[in-house]
Amino acid sequence: MxxxxxxxxxxxxxxxxxxxxxxxxxxxxxxxxxxxxxALEDNKQQIIAANxxxxxxxxxxxxxxxxxxxxxxxxxxxxxxxxxxRELIALPDPVGxxxxxxxxxxxxxxGRMRVPLGVVGIIYESRPNVTADAAGLCxxxxxxxxxxxxxxxxxSNTAIxxxxxxxxxxxxxxxxxxxxxxxxxRAAVNEMLKLEEYIDVIIPxxxxxxxxxxxQNSLIPVIKHYKGVCHVYVDExxxxxxxxxxxxxxxxQRPGVCNAMETLxxxxxxxxxxxxPLFEKLRAAGVEIRGCAATGKIVPGTLEATEDxxxxxxxxxxxAVKVVSSMEQALEHIHKYGSGHSEAIVTSNYxxxxxxxxxxxxxAVFVNASTRFNxxxxxxxxxxxxxxxxxxxxxxxxxxxxLTCTKFVVYGDGQIRE
Amino acid sequence: MxxxxxxxxxxxxxxxxxxxxxxxxxxxxxxxxxxxxxALEDNKQQIIAANxxxxxxxxxxxxxxxxxxxxxxxxxxxxxxxxxxRELIALPDPVGxxxxxxxxxxxxxxGRMRVPLGVVGIIYESRPNVTADAAGLCxxxxxxxxxxxxxxxxxSNTAIxxxxxxxxxxxxxxxxxxxxxxxxxRAAVNEMLKLEEYIDVIIPxxxxxxxxxxxQNSLIPVIKHYKGVCHVYVDExxxxxxxxxxxxxxxxQRPGVCNAMETLxxxxxxxxxxxxPLFEKLRAAGVEIRGCAATGKIVPGTLEATEDxxxxxxxxxxxAVKVVSSMEQALEHIHKYGSGHSEAIVTSNYxxxxxxxxxxxxxAVFVNASTRFNxxxxxxxxxxxxxxxxxxxxxxxxxxxxLTCTKFVVYGDGQIRE
Numbered sequence: 001m002x003x004x005x006x007x008x009x010x011x012x013x014x015x016x017x018x019x020x021x022x023x024x025x026x027x028x029x030x031x032x033x034x035x036x037x038x039a040l041e042d043n044k045q046q047i048i049a050a051n052x053x054x055x056x057x058x059x060x061x062x063x064x065x066x067x068x069x070x071x072x073x074x075x076x077x078x079x080x081x082x083x084x085x086r087e088l089i090a091l092p093d094p095v096g097x098x099x100x101x102x103x104x105x106x107x108x109x110x111g112r113m114r115v116p117l118g119v120v121g122i123i124y125e126s127r128p129n130v131t132a133d134a135a136g137l138c139x140x141x142x143x144x145x146x147x148x149x150x151x152x153x154x155x156s157n158t159a160i161x162x163x164x165x166x167x168x169x170x171x172x173x174x175x176x177x178x179x180x181x182x183x184x185x186r187a188a189v190n191e192m193l194k195l196e197e198y199i200d201v202i203i204p205x206x207x208x209x210x211x212x213x214x215x216q217n218s219l220i221p222v223i224k225h226y227k228g229v230c231h232v233y234v235d236e237x238x239x240x241x242x243x244x245x246x247x248x249x250x251x252x253q254r255p256g257v258c259n260a261m262e263t264l265x266x267x268x269x270x271x272x273x274x275x276x277p278l279f280e281k282l283r284a285a286g287v288e289i290r291g292c293a294a295t296g297k298i299v300p301g302t303l304e305a306t307e308d309x310x311x312x313x314x315x316x317x318x319x320a321v322k323v324v325s326s327m328e329q330a331l332e333h334i335h336k337y338g339s340g341h342s343e344a345i346v347t348s349n350y351x352x353x354x355x356x357x358x359x360x361x362x363x364a365v366f367v368n369a370s371t372r373f374n375x376x377x378x379x380x381x382x383x384x385x386x387x388x389x390x391x392x393x394x395x396x397x398x399x400x401x402x403l404t405c406t407k408f409v410v411y412g413d414g415q416i417r418e
Numbered sequence: 419m420x421x422x423x424x425x426x427x428x429x430x431x432x433x434x435x436x437x438x439x440x441x442x443x444x445x446x447x448x449x450x451x452x453x454x455x456x457a458l459e460d461n462k463q464q465i466i467a468a469n470x471x472x473x474x475x476x477x478x479x480x481x482x483x484x485x486x487x488x489x490x491x492x493x494x495x496x497x498x499x500x501x502x503x504r505e506l507i508a509l510p511d512p513v514g515x516x517x518x519x520x521x522x523x524x525x526x527x528x529g530r531m532r533v534p535l536g537v538v539g540i541i542y543e544s545r546p547n548v549t550a551d552a553a554g555l556c557x558x559x560x561x562x563x564x565x566x567x568x569x570x571x572x573x574s575n576t577a578i579x580x581x582x583x584x585x586x587x588x589x590x591x592x593x594x595x596x597x598x599x600x601x602x603x604r605a606a607v608n609e610m611l612k613l614e615e616y617i618d619v620i621i622p623x624x625x626x627x628x629x630x631x632x633x634q635n636s637l638i639p640v641i642k643h644y645k646g647v648c649h650v651y652v653d654e655x656x657x658x659x660x661x662x663x664x665x666x667x668x669x670x671q672r673p674g675v676c677n678a679m680e681t682l683x684x685x686x687x688x689x690x691x692x693x694x695p696l697f698e699k700l701r702a703a704g705v706e707i708r709g710c711a712a713t714g715k716i717v718p719g720t721l722e723a724t725e726d727x728x729x730x731x732x733x734x735x736x737x738a739v740k741v742v743s744s745m746e747q748a749l750e751h752i753h754k755y756g757s758g759h760s761e762a763i764v765t766s767n768y769x770x771x772x773x774x775x776x777x778x779x780x781x782a783v784f785v786n787a788s789t790r791f792n793x794x795x796x797x798x799x800x801x802x803x804x805x806x807x808x809x810x811x812x813x814x815x816x817x818x819x820x821l822t823c824t825k826f827v828v829y830g831d832g833q834i835r836e
Contacts, residue, residue: 019753023776096776102798108787110797113775117809196633200809215614215637221810222639242832249834335437357531357827358441358514369526369830378835379528379826380520391535391618391823392639393811405809408797409775412787414660416667417796 003183007191011146011198013176014119018144020174022116026093029140032171033089036139037082039167040132040160044078050159051128058152066256070126071153081132081160084383088140091382094401095142098409106415112406116142118200120403121192122385123148123214125206128156134203135164135178137385141403144177146199148192150206151184158182193218203386203398223398225363225389227313228258228341230371233330233356235347236269242368243346244278249370250344252285256315258387259342259374263310263320265330271323272298287317294323310337327352331359338362340389342374363389363396421601425609429564429616431594432537436562438592440534444511447558450589451507454557455500457585458550458578462496468577469546476570484674488544489571499550499578502801506558509800512819513560516827526833530824534560536618538821539610540803541566541632543624546574552621553582553596555803559821562595564617566610568624569602576600611636621804621816641816643781643807645731646676646759648789651748651774653765654687660786661764662696667788668762670703674733676805677760677792681728681738683748689741690716705735712741728755745770749777756780758807760792781807781814 001009040047051073058068094114101111120143122134131147138145149157161180169175181188193202196219204214208226215222232250234243250261266274275298279289289295290305302321309320310333324330327345334343344366345356353367364374374396376384381399388394394402419427458465469491476486512532519529538561540552549565556563567575579598587593599606611620614637622632626644633640650668652661668679684692693716697707707713708723720739727738728751742748745763752761762784763774771785782792792814794802799817806812812820 019779022779104796104798108791108796112814115779118779219633221808223810239832245832245834253835353829361437361440361533361536362825364826364828366828367830369828369833370835372835373526373828373830373833374826378522378526379828380522390639392641395823396530396826405813407780408782408792408814410782410784410787410791410797411771412785412791414657414663415787415791416663417671417788417790 003185003187004191006183007181007188008195008198010176010179010181011119011192011195014144014146014179015198017174017176018116018118021139021144021177022095022118022142024142024173028172029093029142030089032139032168032173033085033136035167035171036136036164037085039163040078040082040085043163044075047078047156047159047163048073048075050155053155054153063152067126071128071156073128073156077129081129084133085136088136088383091140091400093140094404099406107413108415109411111409113409114401114404114406117403117405119144119146119198121146121148121199121202121220123189123192123202123204123206123210125150125210126153128153128160130205131157131160131180132164133383134385135161137383137400137403139168139173139177141400143403145179146192147180148189149180154182154184190217193220196220205386221393223386223388223390223394225258225341225387227339228260229262229311229313229337229339230259230342231263231265231330231334231338232261232344232346232371233265233327233334234267234270234274235327235345235349235352236267237349237352238270238346239348240270240274243274244281246344246346246368246370247278248281248285250372251282251287251319252317253370253372255317258313259371260315261319261371262312262314263322263337265322265324265333267327268294268323268325271295275299275321282319285317287319289319289321291321292323295321298323313339327356331356334360342366342371344369344371363387421603421605422609424601425599425606426613426616428594428597428599429537429610429613432562432564432597433616435592435594436534436536439557439562439595440513440536440560442560442591446590447511447560448507450557450586450591451503451554453585453589454554454582455503457581458496458500458503461581462493465496465574465577465581466491466493468573471573472571481570485544489546489574491546491574495547499547502551503554506554506801509558509818511558512822517824524833525831527829529827531827532819532822532824535821535823537562537564537616539564539566539617539620539638541607541610541620541622541624541628543568543628544571546571546578548623549575549578549598550582551801552803553579555801555818555821557586557591557595559818561821563597564610565598566607567598572600572602608635611638614638623804639811641804641806641808641812643676643759643805645757646678647680647729647731647755647757648677648760649681649683649748649752649756650679650762650764650789651683651745651752652685652688652692653745653763653767653770654685655767655770656688656764657766658688658692661692662699664762664764664786664788665696666699666703668790669700669705669737670735671788671790673735676731677789678733679737679789680730680732681740681755683740683742683751685745686712686741686743689713693717693739700737703735705737707737707739709739710741713739716741731757745774749774752778760784760789762787762789781805
C-alpha cells in the first residue's frame with residue numbers, strides 16, 4: 001500500500017468509528033477511560049521498554065537534554081497519564097446538550113445540540129504523554145482521533161496507542177476510534193492534511209515551524225497557536241507589592257511554557273520604585289534582564305534590549321522590560337509585538353482595569369493575576385487538548401466542549417415555508 | 419503599487435480600523451447603519467447607472483438569464499438593501515456580552531467576553547446586494563470588512579461600497595472599516611488569502627469551484643459550505659398529508675437555493691400510497707422526477723435515477739426519489755450522498771424522531787418541517803451572512819454572533835500560581 005492509501009484507510013476507519021462513537025452513552029465512554037487507564041498501568045514495563053529505544057536513539061542523535069527529558073517516560077509519568085484519563089471520567093459529557101432552545105412565531109422549536117466534531121487529527125512532537133491525553137479527551141467528547149507523533153517518540157507512541165486502542169475496543173469503543181499513524185515519513189503528514197473528507201479538524205502541537213507547515217499544507221481547518229509573547233503591564237495605580245508577586249510568578253514559576261511572561265511593561269510613574277527591588281529578586285532567581293533606555297537609567301548596568309527582544313518568546317529565564325508613558329502605549333506595544341496569548345494588567349484603578357479588559361486583544365486577559373493562569377485546568381475547563389490563539393471556533397485553552405460543535409435541531413408540526 | 423501592495427495596504431487599513439471599531443458603542447454603530455441605509459436610497463440613481471454598465475457587459479458576454487437577474491439592481495432592490503441595513507439596528511449587539519462567568523476555588527473570576535473577530539474577508543460572486551448585507555452585518559458585529567466581489571459586478575459593487583464607506587465614516591466609523599478590493603485581477607484574491615496577519619476569517623459565497631479555490635489557497639481560516647444536497651425522509655409512521663406538504667414545499671417553494679430538497683427518501687411501507695399523488699402534484703408544478711427501481715414499479719414511466727443523481731445538487735425543478743427499507747437505510751444514504759446541510763424526517767413516531775435528530779449529521783436537522791427553514795431569519799438569528807456546513811466555529815446559518823469570538827476575561831486580587 002502506498003503511504004497515501006495507508007493514511008486514507010486509517011482516516012476512513014476513523015470516520016466510520018466516529019459515527020458510532022458519537023452515539024455512545026457517557027457510561028460506556030467512562031468505562032473505556034477507566035479500562036484505558038488500567039491498561040497503561042498494567043503495561044508499564046512494555047511502555048518503558050519502548051520508550052528506552054526512543055531515548056537511546058535521541059541520545060545517539062545528540063538531541064538536547066530538555067528534549068530528552070520531555071521524551072522520557074518512567075513509572076511515575078505513566079501513572080500520571082493514567083491519572084489524567086481517570087480525571088476525564090468526572091468531567092461532564094458535552095455531547096447531547098441542547099442550548100438556546102426557543103420557540104419561533106410559527107411554532108417551530110429551534111435549539112442547538114452539541115455534537116462531536118467527528119474525527120480530530122493531532123500532529124505533535126516529542127511528548128509521548130500527548131498520545132494518551134489526546135486519545136482520552138477525544139474519546140470523552142465522542143470524537144475519533146488520528147494521532148501523528150514525531151519520529152523521535154515513535155516507539156513510545158506506538159506502544160501507548162496500541163495499548164489504549166485495544167483497551168478501548170475491549171470496553172465497547174468501535175475499532176479505529178483511536179488510531180496512530182505509525183509511518184514516520186513526513187509524506188504521511190502531507191497526505192493526512194489533504195483528507196478533508198475524513199478528518200474534521202487538525203490540532204498541531206509543537207514548535208512554530210511545525211505549526212506553520214501544517215497551516216500551509218492543510219485543506220482541513222486547523223486550530224493552532226504559534227507562540228506566546230505574554231506581557232504584564234504594571235500601571236501607575238498598581239499595588240506594587242501585588243505587581244511584584246505577579247511579575248515574578250509570571251516569569252519565574254515555569255519559564256519554559258507559553259503562558260509565561262516574556263516582556264514586562266511598567267508605567268513611568270512607578271518604574272523608579274518598582275523596578276530596582278523586582279530586578280534584585282528576579283536576578284536572584286537567575287533571570288537575565290534586557291531593558292529599554294529608560295530602564296537602563298533607573299537600573300544602571302541593565303543589558304540593552306534590541307527590537308528583536310520585543311518579539312521574542314524566550315521560554316527561558318530572560319525578561320525584556322520597557323517603561324511606558326501610559327496604558328495606551330502599553331496596549332500599542334502589546335498589539336504590535338504580542339502574540340494574542342495572555343496579557344495581564346496590575347492596577348487598582350477601576351476605569352483602567354475595565355479599559356484594559358476591553359482593549360487587550362488576546363485569548364485571555366487578566367486583571368491582578370498571573371499570566372500563568374491561562375491554562376485549561378486553571379480556568380475551569382477540567383482538562384485541555386491545547387490552546388488556541390486564533391479567533392475561529394476556540395480561543396484560549398480548549399477543553400471537551402471545544403472538541404464539539406453544534407447542529408441546529410428543529411421540531412415542527414408540519415410547518416412549511418410560505 | 420503592485421497588486422500585492424495594494425491588497426496589503428487595504429488589509430492593513432482594515433486591521434487598524436477594526437481595532438477602533440471593536441470599541442465603538444452600539445449607539446454609534448446603529449447611527450451609522452441608519453446613515454448607510456439613507457445613503458443607498460439617496461444615491462439610487464448613481465447605483466443604478468453603475469449597475470447598468472455591469473448588466474450591459476454581462477449581456478455582451480452572453481451570461482445566463484438567471485445570472486443577469488441576480489446581477490440586476492432596480493429601485494425596489496436598492497430599497498431592499500437599505501431595509502436590510504435598518505433591520506440590523508433592532509438586533510442585539512453581540513459585542514461585550516460575558517458568558518459563563520464563574521468563580522474559581524482560588525477566588526479568580528473567569529468568564530468569556532464576546533468580541534469581534536476583527537477583519538472579515540468576503541469573497542463573492544454576482545449578487546451586488548451582498549456588498550451592503552456583508553458591510554452591515556460586519557459593522558454591527560464590530561468587524562472591519564474587506565469585500566472582493568466578482569468582476570461581473572465590479573461597477574455596482576464599487577458604487578455601493580464607496581457610498582456605504584463614506585456614509586459610515588461621516589457617522590463616526592473609522593476609515594477603512596468597509597473596504598472593497600476594486601482590482602478585479604484574480605491575483606488580488608490570491609494575495610488577499612495570504613494576509614493572515616491582517617484578516618481573521620474568509621467567508622466565500624458562490625459556486626463550489628470558487629469555494630474550493632479559496633480553501634486551497636487560503637492561509638486564513640475559511641468558513642464555507644460547498645453545496646446543499648438536502649433530503650426529506652418520509653417514515654413509515656409519517657402523517658402522509660403532512661409529508662406531502664413538506665416534500666412539496668421543500669422542493670418547489672424555491673428550488674434554486676441550497677436548502678431546497680434534492681432527494682426524497684420514502685419508507686417502503688408507505689411508498690405505494692404516498693408517491694403517486696405526490697408525483698402528480700410535483701409534475702403539475704413542473705418537477706422532473708428521477709426514481710430508483712422501486713419507485714419505477716410504483717409509478718411506471720418514472721425516469722430512472724443514476725448514481726450521479728444521488729450526489730446531485732440540482733438547484734432546479736428536478737427531484738431524485740428513493741424507496742428505502744428503514745430509517746437506518748435512509749441515514750446511510752444521507753451520510754453517503756448528503757452534504758451535511760439540511761435533513762428532514764416526517765414521522766409521528768417518538769423514538770424514530772429522536773433517533774433521526776441524534777444521528778443525522780447536518781447543519782440543521784428537522785422533524786416534521788420543511789428543509790427550507792434552514793435560514794438565519796427563519797431560525798431566529800435575525801439576519802445571516804452565509805451558511806456553514808463545516809463543523810468548526812459555526813455550523814448552519816451565521817448571524818451576528820457567529821461574527822464574534824470570545825476571549826477569556828479573568829479578574830483577580832493578586833492571585834499567583836503555586
